[in-house]
Amino acid sequence: MTAAFRTAAVLVLSNLFYTPSFAGMEEGRMKSQVCAACHGVDGNSISANIPSIAAQPKQFIVTALYMYREGRRKSEAMSVFAEKLSNADLNDLAQYFSSQKLKAPVREPQADVLSKGREITEKNNCVACHTANLVGQQHIPRLAGQHQVYLLEQLKLFKAAQRGDFDGTMTSAAQALLAEDLDLLAEYLSTLNK
Ligand code: HEC
Ligand code: HEC
Structure with missing residues:
Protein backbone atom coordinates (compact mmCIF):
# COMPACT_ATOMS: atom_id res chain seq x y z
CA MET A 1 0.00 0.00 0.00
CA SER A 99 -19.30 -2.53 25.91
CA GLN A 100 -20.75 -6.07 26.04
CA LYS A 101 -19.05 -8.85 27.99
CA LEU A 102 -17.50 -11.78 26.15
CA LYS A 103 -18.57 -15.15 27.56
CA ALA A 104 -15.78 -17.32 28.91
CA PRO A 105 -14.49 -20.02 26.54
CA VAL A 106 -16.02 -23.48 27.05
CA ARG A 107 -12.70 -25.31 26.96
CA GLU A 108 -9.53 -25.09 28.98
CA PRO A 109 -6.36 -25.12 26.88
CA GLN A 110 -4.16 -28.22 27.12
CA ALA A 111 -0.74 -27.54 28.62
CA ASP A 112 1.17 -28.28 25.40
CA VAL A 113 -1.16 -26.06 23.32
CA LEU A 114 -0.75 -23.30 25.88
CA SER A 115 3.05 -23.35 25.89
CA LYS A 116 3.44 -23.73 22.10
CA GLY A 117 0.78 -21.07 21.42
CA ARG A 118 2.47 -18.65 23.78
CA GLU A 119 5.83 -19.31 22.16
CA ILE A 120 4.48 -18.65 18.62
CA THR A 121 2.63 -15.46 19.55
CA GLU A 122 5.70 -14.08 21.33
CA LYS A 123 8.19 -15.08 18.63
CA ASN A 124 6.02 -13.54 15.88
CA ASN A 125 5.23 -10.30 17.72
CA CYS A 126 1.49 -10.98 17.75
CA VAL A 127 1.53 -9.68 21.32
CA ALA A 128 3.12 -6.38 20.26
CA CYS A 129 0.02 -5.40 18.29
CA HIS A 130 -2.78 -7.48 19.82
CA THR A 131 -1.45 -6.77 23.39
CA ALA A 132 0.08 -9.19 25.91
CA ASN A 133 -3.29 -10.76 26.75
CA LEU A 134 -4.34 -10.71 23.08
CA VAL A 135 -7.46 -8.67 23.89
CA GLY A 136 -6.75 -6.12 21.12
CA GLN A 137 -6.48 -2.35 21.16
CA GLN A 138 -7.61 0.54 18.94
CA HIS A 139 -8.12 -0.84 15.40
CA ILE A 140 -6.52 -4.19 16.30
CA PRO A 141 -8.99 -6.98 17.19
CA ARG A 142 -9.29 -9.12 20.28
CA LEU A 143 -8.21 -12.69 19.57
CA ALA A 144 -8.63 -14.12 23.09
CA GLY A 145 -11.81 -16.19 23.38
CA GLN A 146 -12.84 -15.90 19.71
CA HIS A 147 -14.29 -18.98 17.95
CA GLN A 148 -11.57 -21.42 16.86
CA VAL A 149 -13.15 -22.17 13.44
CA TYR A 150 -13.45 -18.46 12.65
CA LEU A 151 -9.86 -17.72 13.76
CA LEU A 152 -8.43 -20.54 11.67
CA GLU A 153 -10.27 -19.33 8.58
CA GLN A 154 -8.98 -15.76 9.06
CA LEU A 155 -5.39 -16.93 9.60
CA LYS A 156 -5.51 -18.99 6.41
CA LEU A 157 -6.93 -16.04 4.47
CA PHE A 158 -4.28 -13.63 5.79
CA LYS A 159 -1.49 -16.09 4.98
CA ALA A 160 -2.85 -16.44 1.44
CA ALA A 161 -3.11 -12.60 1.24
CA GLN A 162 -6.86 -12.94 0.60
CA ARG A 163 -8.30 -11.23 3.66
CA GLY A 164 -9.20 -7.55 3.31
CA ASP A 165 -6.70 -5.84 5.56
CA PHE A 166 -7.07 -2.18 6.52
CA ASP A 167 -3.39 -1.25 6.48
CA GLY A 168 -1.68 -4.43 5.27
CA THR A 169 0.14 -5.04 8.56
CA MET A 170 -1.73 -8.24 9.41
CA THR A 171 -1.15 -9.80 5.99
CA SER A 172 2.58 -9.14 6.48
CA ALA A 173 2.54 -10.57 10.01
CA ALA A 174 0.88 -13.80 8.82
CA GLN A 175 3.57 -14.56 6.25
CA ALA A 176 6.03 -15.73 8.93
CA LEU A 177 3.58 -18.29 10.34
CA LEU A 178 4.07 -21.94 9.40
CA ALA A 179 1.04 -23.57 7.79
CA GLU A 180 1.28 -26.48 10.25
CA ASP A 181 1.05 -24.07 13.22
CA LEU A 182 -2.27 -22.49 12.23
CA ASP A 183 -4.53 -25.15 13.80
CA LEU A 184 -2.73 -24.98 17.11
CA LEU A 185 -2.68 -21.20 17.06
CA ALA A 186 -6.45 -20.97 16.47
CA GLU A 187 -7.08 -23.47 19.27
CA TYR A 188 -4.75 -21.61 21.64
CA LEU A 189 -6.34 -18.20 21.00
CA SER A 190 -9.90 -19.53 21.32
CA THR A 191 -9.25 -20.92 24.80
CA LEU A 192 -7.73 -17.74 26.26
CA ASN A 193 -9.98 -16.32 28.93
CA LYS A 194 -9.46 -12.59 29.57
C1 HEC B 1 1.74 -4.91 13.14
C2 HEC B 1 0.58 -5.23 13.96
C3 HEC B 1 0.10 -6.69 13.95
C4 HEC B 1 0.83 -7.83 14.21
C5 HEC B 1 2.32 -7.96 14.49
C6 HEC B 1 -0.13 -8.92 14.20
N1 HEC B 1 -1.40 -8.45 13.93
FE1 HEC B 1 -3.08 -9.60 13.73
N2 HEC B 1 -4.12 -7.95 13.17
C7 HEC B 1 -3.62 -6.66 13.11
C8 HEC B 1 -4.64 -5.78 12.57
C9 HEC B 1 -4.52 -4.28 12.33
C10 HEC B 1 -5.76 -6.60 12.31
C11 HEC B 1 -7.10 -6.15 11.70
C12 HEC B 1 -7.00 -6.27 10.21
C13 HEC B 1 -8.25 -5.81 9.50
O1 HEC B 1 -9.34 -6.34 9.80
O2 HEC B 1 -8.15 -4.92 8.65
C14 HEC B 1 -5.41 -7.95 12.72
C15 HEC B 1 -6.26 -9.05 12.62
C16 HEC B 1 -5.97 -10.33 13.06
C17 HEC B 1 -6.89 -11.46 13.04
C18 HEC B 1 -8.35 -11.42 12.60
C19 HEC B 1 -9.24 -11.36 13.83
C20 HEC B 1 -10.66 -11.02 13.54
O3 HEC B 1 -11.44 -10.94 14.52
O4 HEC B 1 -11.06 -10.84 12.39
C21 HEC B 1 -6.20 -12.55 13.51
C22 HEC B 1 -6.74 -13.95 13.70
C23 HEC B 1 -4.88 -12.09 13.85
N3 HEC B 1 -4.76 -10.74 13.55
C24 HEC B 1 -3.88 -12.89 14.39
C25 HEC B 1 -2.55 -12.49 14.56
C26 HEC B 1 -1.48 -13.39 14.92
C27 HEC B 1 -1.65 -14.87 15.24
C28 HEC B 1 -0.32 -12.65 14.91
C29 HEC B 1 1.10 -13.11 15.13
C30 HEC B 1 1.57 -14.03 14.10
C31 HEC B 1 -0.68 -11.28 14.56
N4 HEC B 1 -2.04 -11.23 14.36
C32 HEC B 1 0.21 -10.24 14.44
C33 HEC B 1 -2.36 -6.24 13.48
C34 HEC B 1 -1.29 -7.10 13.76
C1 HEC C 1 -26.49 -13.09 8.39
C2 HEC C 1 -25.58 -13.12 9.52
C3 HEC C 1 -24.97 -11.79 9.97
C4 HEC C 1 -25.63 -10.61 10.31
C5 HEC C 1 -27.12 -10.34 10.32
C6 HEC C 1 -24.59 -9.69 10.72
N1 HEC C 1 -23.34 -10.29 10.65
FE1 HEC C 1 -21.57 -9.44 11.15
N2 HEC C 1 -20.58 -11.11 10.51
C7 HEC C 1 -21.18 -12.26 10.02
C8 HEC C 1 -20.15 -13.17 9.53
C9 HEC C 1 -20.37 -14.54 8.92
C10 HEC C 1 -18.91 -12.50 9.75
C11 HEC C 1 -17.52 -12.99 9.34
C12 HEC C 1 -17.34 -12.56 7.89
C13 HEC C 1 -15.92 -12.67 7.37
O1 HEC C 1 -15.45 -13.79 7.20
O2 HEC C 1 -15.31 -11.60 7.13
C14 HEC C 1 -19.23 -11.23 10.38
C15 HEC C 1 -18.26 -10.30 10.78
C16 HEC C 1 -18.54 -9.14 11.48
C17 HEC C 1 -17.54 -8.26 12.05
C18 HEC C 1 -16.03 -8.48 12.03
C19 HEC C 1 -15.62 -9.20 13.31
C20 HEC C 1 -14.20 -9.65 13.34
O3 HEC C 1 -13.78 -10.13 14.41
O4 HEC C 1 -13.48 -9.56 12.34
C21 HEC C 1 -18.22 -7.23 12.67
C22 HEC C 1 -17.61 -6.06 13.43
C23 HEC C 1 -19.63 -7.47 12.45
N3 HEC C 1 -19.79 -8.64 11.73
C24 HEC C 1 -20.63 -6.63 12.92
C25 HEC C 1 -21.98 -6.79 12.57
C26 HEC C 1 -23.00 -5.80 12.88
C27 HEC C 1 -22.76 -4.53 13.67
C28 HEC C 1 -24.18 -6.28 12.36
C29 HEC C 1 -25.54 -5.60 12.35
C30 HEC C 1 -25.58 -4.32 11.66
C31 HEC C 1 -23.88 -7.57 11.74
N4 HEC C 1 -22.55 -7.82 11.88
C32 HEC C 1 -24.82 -8.39 11.12
C33 HEC C 1 -22.54 -12.51 9.98
C34 HEC C 1 -23.54 -11.57 10.19
Whole structure:
Protein backbone atom coordinates (compact mmCIF):
# COMPACT_ATOMS: atom_id res chain seq x y z
CA MET A 1 0.00 0.00 0.00
CA THR A 2 1.34 3.44 -0.85
CA ALA A 3 2.02 6.07 1.81
CA ALA A 4 -0.48 8.43 0.17
CA PHE A 5 -3.20 5.81 0.31
CA ARG A 6 -2.42 5.08 3.95
CA THR A 7 -2.69 8.77 4.83
CA ALA A 8 -6.01 9.00 2.99
CA ALA A 9 -7.29 5.93 4.80
CA VAL A 10 -6.32 7.37 8.18
CA LEU A 11 -8.08 10.64 7.33
CA VAL A 12 -11.25 8.79 6.35
CA LEU A 13 -11.18 6.87 9.62
CA SER A 14 -10.49 9.89 11.80
CA ASN A 15 -13.53 11.56 10.22
CA LEU A 16 -15.59 8.52 11.19
CA PHE A 17 -14.45 8.77 14.79
CA TYR A 18 -15.28 12.43 15.21
CA THR A 19 -18.94 12.17 14.26
CA PRO A 20 -21.08 13.84 16.94
CA SER A 21 -23.01 10.67 17.89
CA PHE A 22 -19.89 9.26 19.52
CA ALA A 23 -21.67 8.23 22.70
CA GLY A 24 -24.58 6.38 21.07
CA MET A 25 -24.97 3.45 23.46
CA GLU A 26 -28.79 3.44 23.40
CA GLU A 27 -28.92 4.12 19.66
CA GLY A 28 -26.45 1.27 19.22
CA ARG A 29 -28.63 -1.12 21.22
CA MET A 30 -31.63 -0.32 18.99
CA LYS A 31 -29.65 -0.57 15.76
CA SER A 32 -28.08 -3.87 16.88
CA GLN A 33 -31.35 -5.82 16.63
CA VAL A 34 -30.65 -6.72 13.02
CA CYS A 35 -27.22 -8.09 14.02
CA ALA A 36 -28.53 -10.29 16.85
CA ALA A 37 -29.68 -13.19 14.65
CA CYS A 38 -26.06 -13.92 13.77
CA HIS A 39 -23.87 -12.30 16.43
CA GLY A 40 -26.19 -12.83 19.43
CA VAL A 41 -28.09 -10.10 21.32
CA ASP A 42 -25.00 -9.31 23.41
CA GLY A 43 -22.43 -9.94 20.67
CA ASN A 44 -21.72 -13.53 21.77
CA SER A 45 -22.23 -15.64 18.66
CA ILE A 46 -23.13 -19.29 19.06
CA SER A 47 -22.01 -20.30 15.54
CA ALA A 48 -18.41 -21.41 15.13
CA ASN A 49 -17.98 -19.55 11.83
CA ILE A 50 -19.54 -16.27 12.98
CA PRO A 51 -17.26 -14.14 15.13
CA SER A 52 -18.29 -12.91 18.56
CA ILE A 53 -18.06 -9.13 18.59
CA ALA A 54 -18.69 -8.49 22.30
CA ALA A 55 -15.71 -6.76 23.92
CA GLN A 56 -13.96 -6.05 20.63
CA PRO A 57 -12.20 -2.66 20.74
CA LYS A 58 -14.60 0.03 19.56
CA GLN A 59 -12.24 1.31 16.90
CA PHE A 60 -11.82 -2.19 15.47
CA ILE A 61 -15.60 -2.62 15.07
CA VAL A 62 -15.87 0.74 13.29
CA THR A 63 -12.96 -0.20 11.03
CA ALA A 64 -14.37 -3.66 10.22
CA LEU A 65 -17.81 -2.28 9.37
CA TYR A 66 -16.22 0.45 7.27
CA MET A 67 -14.16 -2.18 5.39
CA TYR A 68 -17.25 -4.30 4.64
CA ARG A 69 -19.27 -1.23 3.64
CA GLU A 70 -16.61 -0.06 1.20
CA GLY A 71 -16.15 -3.57 -0.23
CA ARG A 72 -12.57 -3.80 0.99
CA ARG A 73 -13.31 -6.83 3.15
CA LYS A 74 -15.50 -9.34 1.33
CA SER A 75 -18.23 -11.32 3.05
CA GLU A 76 -21.55 -12.37 1.57
CA ALA A 77 -23.12 -12.40 5.01
CA MET A 78 -21.87 -8.97 6.10
CA SER A 79 -21.86 -6.79 2.99
CA VAL A 80 -25.66 -6.65 2.66
CA PHE A 81 -25.94 -5.33 6.25
CA ALA A 82 -22.89 -3.07 6.17
CA GLU A 83 -23.76 -1.26 2.94
CA LYS A 84 -26.81 0.37 4.56
CA LEU A 85 -24.92 1.77 7.56
CA SER A 86 -24.14 5.49 7.98
CA ASN A 87 -21.01 6.70 9.79
CA ALA A 88 -23.19 7.44 12.84
CA ASP A 89 -24.50 3.85 12.74
CA LEU A 90 -20.93 2.52 12.72
CA ASN A 91 -20.12 4.48 15.85
CA ASP A 92 -23.34 3.60 17.68
CA LEU A 93 -23.06 -0.12 16.91
CA ALA A 94 -19.40 -0.16 17.92
CA GLN A 95 -20.21 1.64 21.16
CA TYR A 96 -22.85 -0.96 22.01
CA PHE A 97 -20.96 -4.15 21.10
CA SER A 98 -17.60 -3.05 22.52
CA SER A 99 -19.30 -2.53 25.91
CA GLN A 100 -20.75 -6.07 26.04
CA LYS A 101 -19.05 -8.85 27.99
CA LEU A 102 -17.50 -11.78 26.15
CA LYS A 103 -18.57 -15.15 27.56
CA ALA A 104 -15.78 -17.32 28.91
CA PRO A 105 -14.49 -20.02 26.54
CA VAL A 106 -16.02 -23.48 27.05
CA ARG A 107 -12.70 -25.31 26.96
CA GLU A 108 -9.53 -25.09 28.98
CA PRO A 109 -6.36 -25.12 26.88
CA GLN A 110 -4.16 -28.22 27.12
CA ALA A 111 -0.74 -27.54 28.62
CA ASP A 112 1.17 -28.28 25.40
CA VAL A 113 -1.16 -26.06 23.32
CA LEU A 114 -0.75 -23.30 25.88
CA SER A 115 3.05 -23.35 25.89
CA LYS A 116 3.44 -23.73 22.10
CA GLY A 117 0.78 -21.07 21.42
CA ARG A 118 2.47 -18.65 23.78
CA GLU A 119 5.83 -19.31 22.16
CA ILE A 120 4.48 -18.65 18.62
CA THR A 121 2.63 -15.46 19.55
CA GLU A 122 5.70 -14.08 21.33
CA LYS A 123 8.19 -15.08 18.63
CA ASN A 124 6.02 -13.54 15.88
CA ASN A 125 5.23 -10.30 17.72
CA CYS A 126 1.49 -10.98 17.75
CA VAL A 127 1.53 -9.68 21.32
CA ALA A 128 3.12 -6.38 20.26
CA CYS A 129 0.02 -5.40 18.29
CA HIS A 130 -2.78 -7.48 19.82
CA THR A 131 -1.45 -6.77 23.39
CA ALA A 132 0.08 -9.19 25.91
CA ASN A 133 -3.29 -10.76 26.75
CA LEU A 134 -4.34 -10.71 23.08
CA VAL A 135 -7.46 -8.67 23.89
CA GLY A 136 -6.75 -6.12 21.12
CA GLN A 137 -6.48 -2.35 21.16
CA GLN A 138 -7.61 0.54 18.94
CA HIS A 139 -8.12 -0.84 15.40
CA ILE A 140 -6.52 -4.19 16.30
CA PRO A 141 -8.99 -6.98 17.19
CA ARG A 142 -9.29 -9.12 20.28
CA LEU A 143 -8.21 -12.69 19.57
CA ALA A 144 -8.63 -14.12 23.09
CA GLY A 145 -11.81 -16.19 23.38
CA GLN A 146 -12.84 -15.90 19.71
CA HIS A 147 -14.29 -18.98 17.95
CA GLN A 148 -11.57 -21.42 16.86
CA VAL A 149 -13.15 -22.17 13.44
CA TYR A 150 -13.45 -18.46 12.65
CA LEU A 151 -9.86 -17.72 13.76
CA LEU A 152 -8.43 -20.54 11.67
CA GLU A 153 -10.27 -19.33 8.58
CA GLN A 154 -8.98 -15.76 9.06
CA LEU A 155 -5.39 -16.93 9.60
CA LYS A 156 -5.51 -18.99 6.41
CA LEU A 157 -6.93 -16.04 4.47
CA PHE A 158 -4.28 -13.63 5.79
CA LYS A 159 -1.49 -16.09 4.98
CA ALA A 160 -2.85 -16.44 1.44
CA ALA A 161 -3.11 -12.60 1.24
CA GLN A 162 -6.86 -12.94 0.60
CA ARG A 163 -8.30 -11.23 3.66
CA GLY A 164 -9.20 -7.55 3.31
CA ASP A 165 -6.70 -5.84 5.56
CA PHE A 166 -7.07 -2.18 6.52
CA ASP A 167 -3.39 -1.25 6.48
CA GLY A 168 -1.68 -4.43 5.27
CA THR A 169 0.14 -5.04 8.56
CA MET A 170 -1.73 -8.24 9.41
CA THR A 171 -1.15 -9.80 5.99
CA SER A 172 2.58 -9.14 6.48
CA ALA A 173 2.54 -10.57 10.01
CA ALA A 174 0.88 -13.80 8.82
CA GLN A 175 3.57 -14.56 6.25
CA ALA A 176 6.03 -15.73 8.93
CA LEU A 177 3.58 -18.29 10.34
CA LEU A 178 4.07 -21.94 9.40
CA ALA A 179 1.04 -23.57 7.79
CA GLU A 180 1.28 -26.48 10.25
CA ASP A 181 1.05 -24.07 13.22
CA LEU A 182 -2.27 -22.49 12.23
CA ASP A 183 -4.53 -25.15 13.80
CA LEU A 184 -2.73 -24.98 17.11
CA LEU A 185 -2.68 -21.20 17.06
CA ALA A 186 -6.45 -20.97 16.47
CA GLU A 187 -7.08 -23.47 19.27
CA TYR A 188 -4.75 -21.61 21.64
CA LEU A 189 -6.34 -18.20 21.00
CA SER A 190 -9.90 -19.53 21.32
CA THR A 191 -9.25 -20.92 24.80
CA LEU A 192 -7.73 -17.74 26.26
CA ASN A 193 -9.98 -16.32 28.93
CA LYS A 194 -9.46 -12.59 29.57
C1 HEC B 1 -26.49 -13.09 8.39
C2 HEC B 1 -25.58 -13.12 9.52
C3 HEC B 1 -24.97 -11.79 9.97
C4 HEC B 1 -25.63 -10.61 10.31
C5 HEC B 1 -27.12 -10.34 10.32
C6 HEC B 1 -24.59 -9.69 10.72
N1 HEC B 1 -23.34 -10.29 10.65
FE1 HEC B 1 -21.57 -9.44 11.15
N2 HEC B 1 -20.58 -11.11 10.51
C7 HEC B 1 -21.18 -12.26 10.02
C8 HEC B 1 -20.15 -13.17 9.53
C9 HEC B 1 -20.37 -14.54 8.92
C10 HEC B 1 -18.91 -12.50 9.75
C11 HEC B 1 -17.52 -12.99 9.34
C12 HEC B 1 -17.34 -12.56 7.89
C13 HEC B 1 -15.92 -12.67 7.37
O1 HEC B 1 -15.45 -13.79 7.20
O2 HEC B 1 -15.31 -11.60 7.13
C14 HEC B 1 -19.23 -11.23 10.38
C15 HEC B 1 -18.26 -10.30 10.78
C16 HEC B 1 -18.54 -9.14 11.48
C17 HEC B 1 -17.54 -8.26 12.05
C18 HEC B 1 -16.03 -8.48 12.03
C19 HEC B 1 -15.62 -9.20 13.31
C20 HEC B 1 -14.20 -9.65 13.34
O3 HEC B 1 -13.78 -10.13 14.41
O4 HEC B 1 -13.48 -9.56 12.34
C21 HEC B 1 -18.22 -7.23 12.67
C22 HEC B 1 -17.61 -6.06 13.43
C23 HEC B 1 -19.63 -7.47 12.45
N3 HEC B 1 -19.79 -8.64 11.73
C24 HEC B 1 -20.63 -6.63 12.92
C25 HEC B 1 -21.98 -6.79 12.57
C26 HEC B 1 -23.00 -5.80 12.88
C27 HEC B 1 -22.76 -4.53 13.67
C28 HEC B 1 -24.18 -6.28 12.36
C29 HEC B 1 -25.54 -5.60 12.35
C30 HEC B 1 -25.58 -4.32 11.66
C31 HEC B 1 -23.88 -7.57 11.74
N4 HEC B 1 -22.55 -7.82 11.88
C32 HEC B 1 -24.82 -8.39 11.12
C33 HEC B 1 -22.54 -12.51 9.98
C34 HEC B 1 -23.54 -11.57 10.19
C1 HEC C 1 1.74 -4.91 13.14
C2 HEC C 1 0.58 -5.23 13.96
C3 HEC C 1 0.10 -6.69 13.95
C4 HEC C 1 0.83 -7.83 14.21
C5 HEC C 1 2.32 -7.96 14.49
C6 HEC C 1 -0.13 -8.92 14.20
N1 HEC C 1 -1.40 -8.45 13.93
FE1 HEC C 1 -3.08 -9.60 13.73
N2 HEC C 1 -4.12 -7.95 13.17
C7 HEC C 1 -3.62 -6.66 13.11
C8 HEC C 1 -4.64 -5.78 12.57
C9 HEC C 1 -4.52 -4.28 12.33
C10 HEC C 1 -5.76 -6.60 12.31
C11 HEC C 1 -7.10 -6.15 11.70
C12 HEC C 1 -7.00 -6.27 10.21
C13 HEC C 1 -8.25 -5.81 9.50
O1 HEC C 1 -9.34 -6.34 9.80
O2 HEC C 1 -8.15 -4.92 8.65
C14 HEC C 1 -5.41 -7.95 12.72
C15 HEC C 1 -6.26 -9.05 12.62
C16 HEC C 1 -5.97 -10.33 13.06
C17 HEC C 1 -6.89 -11.46 13.04
C18 HEC C 1 -8.35 -11.42 12.60
C19 HEC C 1 -9.24 -11.36 13.83
C20 HEC C 1 -10.66 -11.02 13.54
O3 HEC C 1 -11.44 -10.94 14.52
O4 HEC C 1 -11.06 -10.84 12.39
C21 HEC C 1 -6.20 -12.55 13.51
C22 HEC C 1 -6.74 -13.95 13.70
C23 HEC C 1 -4.88 -12.09 13.85
N3 HEC C 1 -4.76 -10.74 13.55
C24 HEC C 1 -3.88 -12.89 14.39
C25 HEC C 1 -2.55 -12.49 14.56
C26 HEC C 1 -1.48 -13.39 14.92
C27 HEC C 1 -1.65 -14.87 15.24
C28 HEC C 1 -0.32 -12.65 14.91
C29 HEC C 1 1.10 -13.11 15.13
C30 HEC C 1 1.57 -14.03 14.10
C31 HEC C 1 -0.68 -11.28 14.56
N4 HEC C 1 -2.04 -11.23 14.36
C32 HEC C 1 0.21 -10.24 14.44
C33 HEC C 1 -2.36 -6.24 13.48
C34 HEC C 1 -1.29 -7.10 13.76
